[in-house]
Amino acid sequence: MxxxxxxxxxxxxxxxxxxxxxxxxxxxxxxxxxxxxxxxxxxxxxxxxxxxxxxxxxxxxxxxxxxxxxxxxxxxxxxxxxxxxxxxxxxxxxxxxxxxxxxxxxxxxxxxxxxxxxxxxxxxxxxxxxxxxxxxxxxxxxxELEDLPAEFTEREIGFLAERFAGHRDVPPTGLRTGDGRIRTTTGGGARGGPVEVEGTAADLLGWLAGRRDGSGLAVKGGALPSLPPL
The missing domain is CATH 1.20.120.450 (dinb family like domain)
Incomplete structure (x- = not known):
């Protein structure tokens, strides 16, 4: 709620x-x-x-x-x-x-x-x-993104993941932090995948929000998905 x-x-x-x-x-x-x-x-x-x-x-x-x-x-x-x-x-x-x-x-x-x-x-x-x-x-x-409140970062990752969920150009993509604090999925409209993307909360948020290129993320199951503009 x-x-x-x-x-x-x-x-x-x-x-x-x-x-x-x-x-x-x-x-x-x-x-x-x-x-x-x-x-x-x-x-x-x-x-x-x-x-x-x-x-x-x-x-x-x-x-x-x-x-x-x-x-x-x-x-x-x-x-x-x-x-x-x-x-x-x-x-x-x-x-x-x-x-x-x-x-x-x-x-x-x-x-x-x-x-x-x-x-x-x-x-x-x-x-x-x-x-x-x-x-x-x-x-x-x-x-910097690392300075954002943890609550905000976690909620914004979820908000953006929801926004891209089912997008026709984004394959099924799992998102998680190494400590397991954040785990969610996005995409699902495009063929391919599932892709697993792992990184710090700041790097995940930066990639989802178009503030970072995703180079700091670890990707399994395919290439890092190209996200559409927000």
């Missing part, structure tokens, strides 16, 4: 952690490339602020974004801002998300996100937690 209140508290902790780390930057560092191709650190900070407002829209029954074009335009508009404005916007938008998340609501209802994707309202806080944690890593300022 999803505990949305717990996840809201985790989002708040992750946001404060990111804000504290980003506050050590300067205006020049905000304009430098992030780990995401084509995006500066300013793009990531702007995206995180606008994503918080977009998820408020979702929880309040409005379209997540006015359009894909509007989403991209807003990020490009806000990316060049100086650090103080970036941080103030991220803090304020995060507070709006928390306020919306703590309002009385039917958390069992189905909500619509981008591109027709639907989910339980109760999972929206976890989706926001994903955005904050992974994009903190994407900033490239010393926070």
């Amino acid at each position: 999803i505990d949305h209140a717990h996840d809201l508290a985790s989002v708040q902790e992750a946001t404060e952690r990111l804000l504290t780390a980003a506050a050590r930057l300067d205006n020049a560092a905000v304009t430098e490339p992030s780990r995401l191709p084509g995006w500066t650190r300013g793009h990531i900070l702007a995206h995180l602020a606008r994503n918080a407002d977009a998820l408020v829209n979702v929880l309040q029954g409005r379209p997540m974004y006015e359009s894909a074009t509007a989403r991209d335009t807003d990020i490009e508009r806000d990316a060049p801002r100086p650090l103080d404005l970036q941080l103030a916007d991220l803090r304020a938008s995060g507070a709006r998300f928390q306020e919306t998340g703590t309002a009385p609501a039917d958390w069992s209802r189905t909500v619509e996100l981008r591109n027709g994707v639907t989910d339980s309202a109760a999972r929206v806080p976890f989706r926001r937690w994903i955005e904050v944690e992974l994009h903190h890593v994407d900033l490239g300022i010393g926070y």
Whole structure:
């Protein structure tokens, strides 16, 4: 069962952690490339602020974004801002998300996100937690996949494995850590396999989330599957 209140508290902790780390930057560092191709650190900070407002829209029954074009335009508009404005916007938008998340609501209802994707309202806080944690890593300022909370890493591996389950281009694939703490399966739509992929939790998450190439993983039963874009 999803505990949305717990996840809201985790989002708040992750946001404060990111804000504290980003506050050590300067205006020049905000304009430098992030780990995401084509995006500066300013793009990531702007995206995180606008994503918080977009998820408020979702929880309040409005379209997540006015359009894909509007989403991209807003990020490009806000990316060049100086650090103080970036941080103030991220803090304020995060507070709006928390306020919306703590309002009385039917958390069992189905909500619509981008591109027709639907989910339980109760999972929206976890989706926001994903955005904050992974994009903190994407900033490239010393926070790595190994630094993510263990609970988050385990749940995100499961979430991504579920997302790729049955995908027509991914063979049946077992995922596990060497200590046996994480064991799950994904894929199953493509011929071949089953493939067994083993590694650290950070390496498994990095591969599933498109943050690492999988070179740190051990593979049995075939080649490391090529995962489709998220």
